Amino acid sequence: xxxxxxxxxxxxxxxRRFRPAPTEPRRLTVDDVTVVDRPMLRRAVAGTVVxxxxxxxxxxxxxxxxVIIGRAFLPDASAGAQSLFSLGVFAVTFxxxxxxxxxxxxxxxxxxxxxxxxxxxxxxxxxxxxxGVLPDFSVxxxxxxxxxxxLKLAQGFSTGGxxxxxxxxxxxxxxxxxxxxxxxxxxxxxxxxxxxxAAFVSILQLTLSADVMQGxxxxxxxxxxxxxxxxxxxxxxxxxxxxxxQEAQDAAAHAxxxxxxxxxxxxxxxxxxxxYWRELLTAFVLVxxxxxxxYALTSYMPTYLTGTLGYDEVHGTLLTLPxxxxxxxxxxxxxxxxxxxxxxxxxxxxxxxxIVLAVPAFLFMMHGEIWSTVLGLVLLAFPVTxxxxxxxxxxxxxxxxxxxxxxxxxxxxxxxxxxxxxxxVVMEALVQMTGSSLAPAFYVIGTSIAxxxxxxxLKESARRPLPGAMPSVQxxxxxxxxxxxxxxxxxxxxxxxxxxxxxxxxxxxGGADGAEPAEPAEPEKV
Numbered sequence: 001x002x003x004x005x006x007x008x009x010x011x012x013x014x015x016r017r018f019r020p021a022p023t024e025p026r027r028l029t030v031d032d033v034t035v036v037d038r039p040m041l042r043r044a045v046a047g048t049v050v051x052x053x054x055x056x057x058x059x060x061x062x063x064x065x066x067v068i069i070g071r072a073f074l075p076d077a078s079a080g081a082q083s084l085f086s087l088g089v090f091a092v093t094f095x096x097x098x099x100x101x102x103x104x105x106x107x108x109x110x111x112x113x114x115x116x117x118x119x120x121x122x123x124x125x126x127x128x129x130x131x132g133v134l135p136d137f138s139v140x141x142x143x144x145x146x147x148x149x150x151l152k153l154a155q156g157f158s159t160g161g162x163x164x165x166x167x168x169x170x171x172x173x174x175x176x177x178x179x180x181x182x183x184x185x186x187x188x189x190x191x192x193x194x195x196x197x198a199a200f201v202s203i204l205q206l207t208l209s210a211d212v213m214q215g216x217x218x219x220x221x222x223x224x225x226x227x228x229x230x231x232x233x234x235x236x237x238x239x240x241x242x243x244x245x246q247e248a249q250d251a252a253a254h255a256x257x258x259x260x261x262x263x264x265x266x267x268x269x270x271x272x273x274x275x276y277w278r279e280l281l282t283a284f285v286l287v288x289x290x291x292x293x294x295y296a297l298t299s300y301m302p303t304y305l306t307g308t309l310g311y312d313e314v315h316g317t318l319l320t321l322p323x324x325x326x327x328x329x330x331x332x333x334x335x336x337x338x339x340x341x342x343x344x345x346x347x348x349x350x351x352x353x354x355i356v357l358a359v360p361a362f363l364f365m366m367h368g369e370i371w372s373t374v375l376g377l378v379l380l381a382f383p384v385t386x387x388x389x390x391x392x393x394x395x396x397x398x399x400x401x402x403x404x405x406x407x408x409x410x411x412x413x414x415x416x417x418x419x420x421x422x423x424x425v426v427m428e429a430l431v432q433m434t435g436s437s438l439a440p441a442f443y444v445i446g447t448s449i450a451x452x453x454x455x456x457x458l459k460e461s462a463r464r465p466l467p468g469a470m471p472s473v474q475x476x477x478x479x480x481x482x483x484x485x486x487x488x489x490x491x492x493x494x495x496x497x498x499x500x501x502x503x504x505x506x507x508x509x510g511g512a513d514g515a516e517p518a519e520p521a522e523p524e525k526v
Contacts, residue, residue, distance in 0.1 A: 026498040028486045033479040034247075034472040036175050040240060044173040045185055047236040048166040051121050052186050053193035054225070054232045055162050058128045058155065060197030061221040062090060063299040063424075067306065068218045072136040073145045080432065083307055085145070087425040090299065092149050093156035094421025097413040100160020102269055105409020108161065109402060113169045116161055116405075118236050123158035125229020127151050132222030164408035171396040172404075175474045176491070177339060177463050183392035184335025190388075191328035194298055197221060198321050247401070247469065272403050272410070279398040282454050283411035286347070286395065289451025290387035291420030293354050293444050297380050298324070300424035300440070305373070307428070308437050309365060319373055327381040334389040342462045343394045347455045350386030354448035357382060358441040366437050383448070397461035400468030419447060463491045470497065 062069070069089075070082030077085065100120075108116040131151050137144045166186055174182035200221050208217050273280060301320050305311040311319070338346040357379045364376030399407035423443075430439035465471045471492070473479050486492055 026494070028471070028483050028492070028494060028497065030476075030479050030483050032470045032497075033482060034470055035476055035479055036173065036472060036474055038474070041173050041182075043235075043239045044170060045182060047232075047239045048117070048170050049185050049189035050232040050235045051117065051162060052166055052189035053196070054121065054228055055124060055159055056190040056193035057197040057228065058124065058222075058225060059299065060194035061128075061201060061225075062131075063194075064198050064201040064302050065218050065221070066090060066303060068214055069148075071214060072218070073148055075137050079307075083303060083428065084425065087300075087303060087428055089145075089149055089152055091422045091425050093152045093159070094413075094417040096153040096156035097160035097417050097421070098410070100157035101164055101409030101413030102160075102406075103157075104161025105164055105406040106269065108165050108168070108405035108409070113165055113172075113405060114236070114239060117165045117169060118233060120158045120162045120165065121229060121233050121236055124155055124162065125225055125232070127155040127158065128222055128225035128229070131155075132219040132225070160413045161409060164412050165405055167392040167412075168396050168405045168408055171393055171466065172401070172469070174393075175472045176465055178336075178474070180338035180343065180390060180393045180462060181332060181336040183396075184332045184338075184389040186392050187388045188328050188331045191298075191324055191331065195321060195324040195328060198324065200224070202318050202321060269406070269410070272406055276399060276403065276407055280407060280411045282458055283395045283398055283407070284415045285450050285454035286391060286458070287412050287415035288419035289351060289354070289447045289454070290384070290391055291416055292423050292447040293358070293380065294384045294388055295420045295423040296427060296440060296444060297377065297384055300427050301377065303424060303428060304431075304440070305365070308431055309368065309373070311373075315370075319370065320377055323374065323377040323381050326378075327385050330385050331389040334386050335393065338390045338393065338462055342460050343390050344455055344458055344460050346386050346390050347394065347458070348452070350383045350390070351448050351452040351455055353386065354383035355445050355452070358444040358448070359438065362438050362441040387451075394458065394461060397464075397466055398459070401466065402468060404466075404468075465492075465497065467496075 066086035067083065070077075070086035074082050074085045104116050104120060131148065134147055134151065135144060140147075163186075167183060170183050170186055171179055204217050204220065205213060297320070305315070305319060334346055361376045361379035364372045364379065367373070367376075395412065396404050396408055427440035427443060430443060431437060433439075471479075471482055473482060482489070482492075486494065
């Protein structure tokens with residue numbers, strides 16, 4: 001016998017009749033999409049790239065003059081001690097970078113990217129110029145190496161906020177589908193700046209005698225940093241802050257309640273580490289792997305070719321110069337490739353090729369012929385091209401807008417300080433300790449194995465909006481097409497763009513059919 005149907009009470013009928021209809025989940029509209037201002041994008045690219053050229057010009061000049069600087073500031077030491085001193089001073093620059101990254105990164109998330117980037121450039125140009133006018137050991141004695149270290153620390157503090165801010169700035173300006181290409185232009189500027197510094201030093205070495213270079217001419221590239229810096233500052237002051245940063249500021253100002261305002265506000269250092277420790281660790285390992293091989297190619301090669309392989313100083317500079325220029329020109333191609341096939345695939349190419357090619361690269365250089373040395377440098381440059389071109393677009397996508405500069409400042413500069421900046425001195429020490437010219441290759445392999453693991457856990461970010469930001473496109477038509485196809489777009493996660501959709505969906509499913517929650521069953525009578 002079937003059970004009798006329980007009649008609906010008057011109260012239940014009233015609830016079902018007058019319950020408000022569930023709200024439609026939030027969807028993307030054309031007004032939500034950021035259409036990039038192309039003239040402003042061009043100015044943003046120019047301002048950041050010129051600053052990166054300036055930063056790496058300074059690094060390149062010091063790297064290629066390290067041997068001469070060691071003699072000028074520590075004249076009574078042995079040749080090996082002079083090399084270790086000059087490379088150690090180079091590493092000291094990176095000691096101050098984490099502090100600069102933390103302080104300037106926090107300021108960049110609060111005051112704006114553009115102001116902090118202008119300050120970093122002014123400080124960097126001034127420190128480089130002062131190195132050029134610093135008296136050597138013969139004039140002021142032991143104060144010469146001490147003041148050199150102080151100026152390199154100041155330079156390191158400023159560069160701690162430079163690359164982290166530049167990558168944050170350019171990725172927030174770039175459209176989603178071309179972020180890899182535009183961000184890679186930063187590293188094009190980096191290595192072109194390094195190449196310009198190397199070319200300048202080479203010209204001086206070819207046209208001037210060794211005594212003139214040792215006496216005064218080594219200062220000229222540092223003195224040129226002042227007018228170059230003024231030009232770069234002019235470009236940087238012509239750009240406005242990013243749309244993503246301005247949106248984040250507006251959202252924080254119009255937050256519905258205190259809890260939302262606190263969630264959207266920039267985080268302090270401790271809170272940032274607690275909230276994003278996985279992202280910080282992933283970025284740290286990737287930067288360590290990429291920059292170990294990168295600085296091996298750039299900053300360590302002049303010392304390795306002259307001190308270990310026996311080339312003269314001119315060849316030690318000239319042999320790396322064409323490789324650096326060719327690599328710099330290829331970097332935008334790998335950046336564009338990542339927009340097509342994804343950041344992870346391109347970074348996998350970089351990490352695997354570093355592991356596979358490191359030993360052959362150093363073996364070719366150890367062969368001693370010019371052609372084999374150039375081939376070894378090319379093999380070493382190959383993974384760098386795939387690594388560095390994609391860090392600038394991959395790493396900022398790990399953090400939300402409100403903490404992006406700070407997150408980049410901590411992770412990037414800690415890794416650079418511990419691995420990249422120390423790479424030349426560690427590799428030279430390994431050569432002197434083991435007596436093997438192949439020792440640096442195994443250091444590169446070890447860091448790239450860790451880099452491979454980091455790529456495995458990295459979240460794909462190609463063609464997708466940055467965390468905490470709306471989609472960014474190049475044209476109004478592209479915005480319309482994006483909105484029309486939002487349900488079928490694999491690069492859009494509406495629940496991630498609009499977190500309130502999750503609550504709306506839960507509310508809608510909780511009473512869409514008008515059913516009431518089941519009443520608890522009466523206890524069974526014994």
